[in-house]
Amino acid sequence: MDLRSPSTYTFYMTMPDTGKVEGRGARGVLRFLGLVALGGVTGGLAALAAVGFVSAVLWLNDLLLVSPRGRMMFAHPEWLAVATVLVPTLGGLVVGQLHRAIPEGRPHTPADAIAAVQTRRGRLPPRAGALSALSGLVSLGAGASVGQYGPLVHMGASLGSAGARLLRLGRSEDNITIACGVAAAIATAFNAPLAGIVFAHEVVLRHYALRAFAPVAAAALVGHVIAGEVLERGALFHVVDLAIPRPWEFAVFLAIGGLGALVAGGYMHAILGVGRLAQRLPLATPLRPALAGALLGVTALWVPDILGMGQETLRFATIAGAFGGTELVVVMVLKLAATALCLGMGFGGGVFSPALVIGTLFGALCGTLVALVGGAQDTFVFYAICGMVAVTAPVIGAPLTSLLIVFELTGSYALTTAALASVTLASPIAAQLFGRSLFDIQLTARGLDLSSGRSRAVLEAARLGDLLSQEGVTLRPETSVDAAIKALGQAGHGEAYLVDGQGHYRGSLTLASLEVMREAGQGTTPIADCPTTPRPVLGPETSVWMAMRHLQEVTGEAIAVVDEHHVFHGVVFEASIARAFLRYSDELRREEHGTG
Amino acid sequence: MAPARRSTGALARLVLSLTLLAPLASATTSAQSSPHAAPGAEPLTVLSWGGSYERAQRRALFAPFTEATGVPVEVERYDGGLAALRRAVQQEQAPWDVIDMTRSEAMAACAEGLLEPLSPDIVAPAPDGTSADRDFIKGAFGPCSITHSVFATVIAYRTDAFPGRRPTEIADLFDQRRFPGPRALQRTPSVNLEWALLSYGVPREELYRLLSTRRGLSLALSRLAGLEDLRWWETGSTPPELLIDGEVVMASGYNGRFFDAMVNRDAPIAILWDGQVQEHEVWAIPRHARHAETARRFIRFATSTERQAALTRYIPYGPSRHSATERITTHADSGIDMRLHIPTHPLNAEGAITKDEAWYAKTHDRIGDYFRAALFPEPTEPTEAEPTEAEPSDE
Numbered sequence: 001m002d003l004r005s006p007s008t009y010t011f012y013m014t015m016p017d018t019g020k021v022e023g024r025g026a027r028g029v030l031r032f033l034g035l036v037a038l039g040g041v042t043g044g045l046a047a048l049a050a051v052g053f054v055s056a057v058l059w060l061n062d063l064l065l066v067s068p069r070g071r072m073m074f075a076h077p078e079w080l081a082v083a084t085v086l087v088p089t090l091g092g093l094v095v096g097q098l099h100r101a102i103p104e105g106r107p108h109t110p111a112d113a114i115a116a117v118q119t120r121r122g123r124l125p126p127r128a129g130a131l132s133a134l135s136g137l138v139s140l141g142a143g144a145s146v147g148q149y150g151p152l153v154h155m156g157a158s159l160g161s162a163g164a165r166l167l168r169l170g171r172s173e174d175n176i177t178i179a180c181g182v183a184a185a186i187a188t189a190f191n192a193p194l195a196g197i198v199f200a201h202e203v204v205l206r207h208y209a210l211r212a213f214a215p216v217a218a219a220a221l222v223g224h225v226i227a228g229e230v231l232e233r234g235a236l237f238h239v240v241d242l243a244i245p246r247p248w249e250f251a252v253f254l255a256i257g258g259l260g261a262l263v264a265g266g267y268m269h270a271i272l273g274v275g276r277l278a279q280r281l282p283l284a285t286p287l288r289p290a291l292a293g294a295l296l297g298v299t300a301l302w303v304p305d306i307l308g309m310g311q312e313t314l315r316f317a318t319i320a321g322a323f324g325g326t327e328l329v330v331v332m333v334l335k336l337a338a339t340a341l342c343l344g345m346g347f348g349g350g351v352f353s354p355a356l357v358i359g360t361l362f363g364a365l366c367g368t369l370v371a372l373v374g375g376a377q378d379t380f381v382f383y384a385i386c387g388m389v390a391v392t393a394p395v396i397g398a399p400l401t402s403l404l405i406v407f408e409l410t411g412s413y414a415l416t417t418a419a420l421a422s423v424t425l426a427s428p429i430a431a432q433l434f435g436r437s438l439f440d441i442q443l444t445a446r447g448l449d450l451s452s453g454r455s456r457a458v459l460e461a462a463r464l465g466d467l468l469s470q471e472g473v474t475l476r477p478e479t480s481v482d483a484a485i486k487a488l489g490q491a492g493h494g495e496a497y498l499v500d501g502q503g504h505y506r507g508s509l510t511l512a513s514l515e516v517m518r519e520a521g522q523g524t525t526p527i528a529d530c531p532t533t534p535r536p537v538l539g540p541e542t543s544v545w546m547a548m549r550h551l552q553e554v555t556g557e558a559i560a561v562v563d564e565h566h567v568f569h570g571v572v573f574e575a576s577i578a579r580a581f582l583r584y585s586d587e588l589r590r591e592e593h594g595t596g
Numbered sequence: 597m598a599p600a601r602r603s604t605g606a607l608a609r610l611v612l613s614l615t616l617l618a619p620l621a622s623a624t625t626s627a628q629s630s631p632h633a634a635p636g637a638e639p640l641t642v643l644s645w646g647g648s649y650e651r652a653q654r655r656a657l658f659a660p661f662t663e664a665t666g667v668p669v670e671v672e673r674y675d676g677g678l679a680a681l682r683r684a685v686q687q688e689q690a691p692w693d694v695i696d697m698t699r700s701e702a703m704a705a706c707a708e709g710l711l712e713p714l715s716p717d718i719v720a721p722a723p724d725g726t727s728a729d730r731d732f733i734k735g736a737f738g739p740c741s742i743t744h745s746v747f748a749t750v751i752a753y754r755t756d757a758f759p760g761r762r763p764t765e766i767a768d769l770f771d772q773r774r775f776p777g778p779r780a781l782q783r784t785p786s787v788n789l790e791w792a793l794l795s796y797g798v799p800r801e802e803l804y805r806l807l808s809t810r811r812g813l814s815l816a817l818s819r820l821a822g823l824e825d826l827r828w829w830e831t832g833s834t835p836p837e838l839l840i841d842g843e844v845v846m847a848s849g850y851n852g853r854f855f856d857a858m859v860n861r862d863a864p865i866a867i868l869w870d871g872q873v874q875e876h877e878v879w880a881i882p883r884h885a886r887h888a889e890t891a892r893r894f895i896r897f898a899t900s901t902e903r904q905a906a907l908t909r910y911i912p913y914g915p916s917r918h919s920a921t922e923r924i925t926t927h928a929d930s931g932i933d934m935r936l937h938i939p940t941h942p943l944n945a946e947g948a949i950t951k952d953e954a955w956y957a958k959t960h961d962r963i964g965d966y967f968r969a970a971l972f973p974e975p976t977e978p979t980e981a982e983p984t985e986a987e988p989s990d991e
Contacts, residue, residue, distance in 0.1 A: 067805070067808075068805055068806075068808035068809045068812075069804060069805045069808040069955065071808065072807075072808035072809075072955075072958075072959055072962075073808075073954075073955060073958035073959055074958075075958070075962070304809075305811075311802075311805075312802075312805055312806055312808075312809050312811075312812070315798060315802060315806060316806070316809075316811050316812070316815075319796050319797070319798070319815070321815075322796075322811060322815055323811075
C-alpha cells in the first residue's frame, strides 16, 4: 500500500468494489516492460506471418497465371484463356468449402477484430482466424478481386489474441496484443511503421493510452525491421522529381476529396448490395464464390486489369497518359463491380487494395479532366494520390493512416499536404452519408453500433447472464395473500414474482399492494386475482446497455428475466445492474487512461 | 588438407603481390608453358570468350592458378550458344572442364542437364571471414553455376554534345528537347524496353511485371517510337564508332567497349550509369568433364576475393563479391581509377537493373514480335544479333 501514490489511494478508497488496483513503482514497471516485450514478440510473429502470406500470394499468382508476369511467360494463349476462367472459379469452390468450417459461414475480417476490442471481449477464435487467413490466401491466389491487407490485419490480430490467451492474460492485455498484431501487419505490408501504429489506434483501439502505445509501437517497429530485411520490392507509390502544385490546385484536391467520398460510398454499398442480392440467389452459399469467380474470369478475358489485387493497374494509374479518359472510367467501374461481386458473393479478402486501385483510377480521371481544361500535366501524380486517399480513407475509416501511408511511402511533404486537402472533406462527408467505415456499417448490421463510442459498445456487448439472481421471491398464482405476505416478510423483500406450474412468468406483486388486499379483508384470496404491477421484463440475452435504459422507467428492487417462451429465469436486481455499469465503465477508464 | 590449403592461400597472395608490383608480361605467353607447371599434370581446359577478356583472365586468373597448383590452363574460344555443349554431352565426353558463360545460358543448359550441379559451398569466404553467402551479390548462386563477374549495357554520350548540362538519368535518353541529337540503340527489345518504361518513373523492381502487361509494353514501345534520328546497331563494336565519329550523341552499348574507347582511344565520351542493365557471367562445369575436381578447385580459386579484385585491374567487369568490389584500385597499364568504370561499384550501381533472364527466356519470341511490329512495320528479316546478346566476345 505504501508504494501507491496518494491519488491512486484515493481512487482505491472511492471504488472499493473494483478489486485490485494495478501497482505502480518497480512491479508496475516490470509488468509494463513485459507487455512491451510481448508486443515486440507478437509483432515479430505477425510480421513473419504477413511476409509468408504475401510471398505465398505472389507465388500462387505466378503459378496460376493470375499475375501479368505469369501470364506473359505462359506461351499458349488458348490455355491462358481457359485458366483465366477456371482458376477463379475453382478458387471460389475451395473458398466456399472453407467457409463451411467457420461457425458464421463467412470469413472473419478486421471488423471482427474491431468488435472484439471495442466490446473488450478479446479472445479471437484461432480456428476461424486460421481458416479465414487460408480463405484469403486462396481467394487472392486464385485472382479474386479482393485485398490482401484485410486478411493480414485479421491474421495479426488473431496471433496477438492467441498470445494473450496462451499466457493467460486479462482482457485488457488481450486487446493490446490484438492491436500489436494489427500494427505489425500494416507496418510490414506497407513497410510503414508509423502508419501501422496509427492504424491500430485509429481503427482498432479507437482510444489513445500510453499503456497500449508502447507495445503497439514495439510491434510496428519489429514488423518494419523484418519487412526491411525480408521483403524486397518497390514502394507502393514511387515518386520521382515532383513538381509543386499551384495554389489553385489545392481547391481541386479538396473537391476530389468530396467526390471521392461519394465513390467510396458507392463502393461500400455495392459490396453490401451484392451481399444482400446473393442471399436471394437460388444457389447454396458455398457455391456462390465459384459463380463470382466464373463471372470475374470471363470479364477478365477482355479486361485483365480487374484480376487480383491490381498492383500493375495501380502503378499505371499514376502515370499520365497510360490510360485514356474513357478507359479510366471503364476500368474503374469494372474494378468496382468485380470487387463488389467477389466480396459480396463470399470470397475471402480485404477491401483496401481494390479501394487503392479504384481511388487511384478516380484520381487519375480527375487529373485527366483537369488537364483537358488546361491544368497541369506535371502534377498528375498528385491527382492520382488525392483520389486514392479520398476513396480509401472513408472505406477503412482511417484518414490519418491513409495520410501516413502516403508520407512514409513517398517521403514527400508536398504530396502528403495534397492528400491532406483531399481527406479533409472525404472522411467527414462519407461519415455523414454512409458511416465511419465499411467495418462499422457491417458491425451495425450485425447489431453492434460503434457510433456512440466504446463505452456503449462494451455495455451493449455485456449480457445480463451473470447478473441473474435466484434470490427473488417467486410465488405460485394459487398462493393466498396472507401466505404471500408471510413469505415476503421472511425473505426480507418488497416484491414477489408470480410463476405458474409450467414455470411461466405471470407478473409481479409489491408488498404494498398485498397489504392493501389484506386490509380489505381479502387475505385468503389467491394472489392470481390481485392486480399485478405493470413491469417491463428483460430477456436473458439483453445487454447491460438495454437494462440500464429500462431502469430509467422502473422503480423497484429488481426486474424479472424471462425468455421468449415466457419461462421465468430469475431476476436482476437494479443494484447489480448499476454495479455492473460502474464496473465496465471503470475497467474502460483504466484501460484507456492508464499509463502502465 | 588444411595445411595444403593454407599454403595455397600464401602462394596466391604472393602471386597477387607480384601481379600488383609488376604486371606480368605473360599475356602472350601461354599459361600452359609456365615454368611452374608440374611435369605431367593434366591441363585444365577453360572455355572462354577470347580477345582482351581472355588476356585479362590469363593475367589475373589462369597464370596465378598454374603458379599455385602446378596445373596448366588451356583456353578454348567460346562464342556463346549451347549447340557444342549439347553435342559433347551426348557423346559423354566434354572437351572442356570449365565454361565461362552468361547466366541465362547457364540456366538453360542446367535445365537441359548439360551441366554438373555446383554447390555454393565450394567458394571461399571473404578475407575478413564474411560467409560467401553474404559476400556474393544476389542471385550469384545457381544450381549449376556461380557468378564471377557482372557486365552492363549502358548509355554513353559525347561529352561535348550538350554544353552546360549532362544527362543524369535514363529518362534523358528520351528527352530530345533538353538533350538534342541522334541516338543509337541495339536492335533488340531487351534493355530498350526496360529503359523506355523506366523513363515514365516506374520503380525498377516492377519493370518486368509492368512490361508483362499490354499497357506497359505499349507505353514502352511508344516511347521508343517517339525517338527522332534513331540508329539501330547490331554488333557491339558499332556504338563506340558512331559516338567517336559524331554520328550520334547518345548510344547504348557494353560498358567494356566504352571503357576501351575512353581509355585506349581517348574518345570524348562518358557513361550514364543510371539504368545500366546488368548481366551475370558465371563459371559452370559441363557434364562429363574430365577434370571436374580440378575444375571445382579452379572455381574456388578464381572466385576468391583477391583474384576477383585482380581481374578488375585489367578489364572493367564488376566482381560478384562485395569484398572484391571494395578492393578495386587502378588499371594495371594506364593507372586510371577503375572504380569509375566497374558496373557494380557503389559509385555506379545505384540505378542498376538486373536483367530478368527467366522472363526473357520464356517471352523472347513474343516480345520480339511486338517489338518488330511496333518499330519496324515493314516486313524485315529476323536480325542476326538474336542468338546471344552476351557481350564478352570482343575484338
